[in-house]
Amino acid sequence: MKKLFTLALAAIGSFYFGQGFTQIYKDRADLVLQSNLQTYNADLAAKGIRYVGGATPNSTYLANNNAAVNYIKDKLITFGYTDSDIQMHNIGTVSKPYYNLILTKTGTVNSDTYVIIGAHFDSVVAGVGANDNLSGVAAIMEAARILRTIDTEYSMKFIFFNAEENGLVGSTKYVSEIVTNNTPTTADDMKIKIMFNLDMIGGNKTLTNNTITCEADKVGNTTSGTVSTNDAASLAFTNDLIQYVGLYSDITGVLSNAYSSDYMPFENKGYVITGFYERMTNTSTGAIVEPNPTYHKATDNISNISYPYLLQTTKAALGALQHFAVADKSTVVLGASEATDLKDVVVYPNPAKNILNIKVPNTQKFEIRLMDATGKMIIVDKDKTQLDVSRIKNGVYYLILKTAKQSLMESVIINN
Numbered sequence: 001m002k003k004l005f006t007l008a009l010a011a012i013g014s015f016y017f018g019q020g021f022t023q024i025y026k027d028r029a030d031l032v033l034q035s036n037l038q039t040y041n042a043d044l045a046a047k048g049i050r051y052v053g054g055a056t057p058n059s060t061y062l063a064n065n066n067a068a069v070n071y072i073k074d075k076l077i078t079f080g081y082t083d084s085d086i087q088m089h090n091i092g093t094v095s096k097p098y099y100n101l102i103l104t105k106t107g108t109v110n111s112d113t114y115v116i117i118g119a120h121f122d123s124v125v126a127g128v129g130a131n132d133n134l135s136g137v138a139a140i141m142e143a144a145r146i147l148r149t150i151d152t153e154y155s156m157k158f159i160f161f162n163a164e165e166n167g168l169v170g171s172t173k174y175v176s177e178i179v180t181n182n183t184p185t186t187a188d189d190m191k192i193k194i195m196f197n198l199d200m201i202g203g204n205k206t207l208t209n210n211t212i213t214c215e216a217d218k219v220g221n222t223t224s225g226t227v228s229t230n231d232a233a234s235l236a237f238t239n240d241l242i243q244y245v246g247l248y249s250d251i252t253g254v255l256s257n258a259y260s261s262d263y264m265p266f267e268n269k270g271y272v273i274t275g276f277y278e279r280m281t282n283t284s285t286g287a288i289v290e291p292n293p294t295y296h297k298a299t300d301n302i303s304n305i306s307y308p309y310l311l312q313t314t315k316a317a318l319g320a321l322q323h324f325a326v327a328d329k330s331t332v333v334l335g336a337s338e339a340t341d342l343k344d345v346v347v348y349p350n351p352a353k354n355i356l357n358i359k360v361p362n363t364q365k366f367e368i369r370l371m372d373a374t375g376k377m378i379i380v381d382k383d384k385t386q387l388d389v390s391r392i393k394n395g396v397y398y399l400i401l402k403t404a405k406q407s408l409m410e411s412v413i414i415n416n
């Protein structure tokens with residue numbers, strides 16, 4: 001599908017879809033690849049992550065847990081982040097360390113205030129937790145990949161929490177050791193605009209998966225939270241979240257309560273929280289199925305997740321995240337009369353074999369980038385009408401063409 005990143009062309013089509021809709025945010029949400037989510041999910045599940053335990057962790061589980069956190073770190077590096085963007089927060093001991101992993105991206109305007117998206121990567125003893133919660137982890141990894149080069153007004157933290165299943169140990173230590181020790185917070189504590197938690201967002205492939213629970217603090221006064229001054233703000237963010245689900249995915253958001261996951265230590269200090277939690281229905285009766293039949297069981301593995309659903313929940317999360325962090329909306333835009341460079345671009349054949357032809361009728365000057373699904377640049381060139389793709393691995397790629405005025409991205413399949 002061809003996407004032109006210009007207001008001028010958006011104006012020709014459907015310029016305004018509804019309250020808050022931002023075309024460039026949708027274009028980015030549409031960069032989420034189900035194949036990437038499946039890869040992260042399967043790779044992490046294969047590490048055999050289990051319950052870390054208390055003071056004397058099982059050494060195999062501990063090794064698996066550390067292998068998982070290193071996998072996440074390595075992936076972030078391949079996305080283009082550097083070691084200095086990544087903090088390893090030891091919540092174990094010196095001799096038996098295990099870590100929360102925190103990726104920080106600095107904002108352009110409100111750099112001292114954070115939008116946090118978090119998900120725990122540990123599991124229970126019974127199983128590897130492909131859904132609980134490597135589904136949330138995969139979503140955050142994909143969001144981090146896509147947003148790496150995108151400016152946001154607020155700073156962001158993508159947090160992979162450990163030891164959630166021990167009783168929110170990773171998030172509790174993160175809050176008490178790094179965020180604040182004060183209740184309510186004081187001026188020198190970390191400023192957090194919103195803490196958005198993802199816990200179990202992969203659904204179940206034997207059920208109907210077309211809704212997601214959007215969790216607010218103390219809806220109907222049912223929650224394990226302790227502070228009430230943040231409830232109204234949590235509800236406002238969560239109502240916005242429901243709206244973003246509708247704008248950036250094919251599923252529907254449903255309001256419910258926040259409880260017993262990694263947002264709670266933040267809530268207990270007075271911070272504003274929201275969250276995603278899967279919602280499934282029985283395909284024949286329409287009755288809500290709660291919890292997931294695989295919950296905390298050996299069957300919580302990669303074969304029981306609904307990956308099409310995880311694709312939608314991740315798109316919804318990425319749409320919301322861009323609003324929360326106020327992601328860049330500028331798209332190399334000039335006035336309508338000038339923005340014609342990349343009109344009528346033809347890229348062919350698609351799928352391409354050996355040679356990919358690029359026809360740009362309105363200019364001879366343009367940059368060419370061919371990016372793979374992980375965001376890695378495969379070809380960087382300019383002003384070419386033919387690319388040799390004969391030695392490129394088969395798969396889906398993104399061709400990005402840029403002129404002084406516009407940029408365009410098109411997905412290209414290479415099938416040599």
Ligand SMILES: [Zn+2]
Binds near residue numbers: 120132164199200
């Ligand atoms: Zn969980």
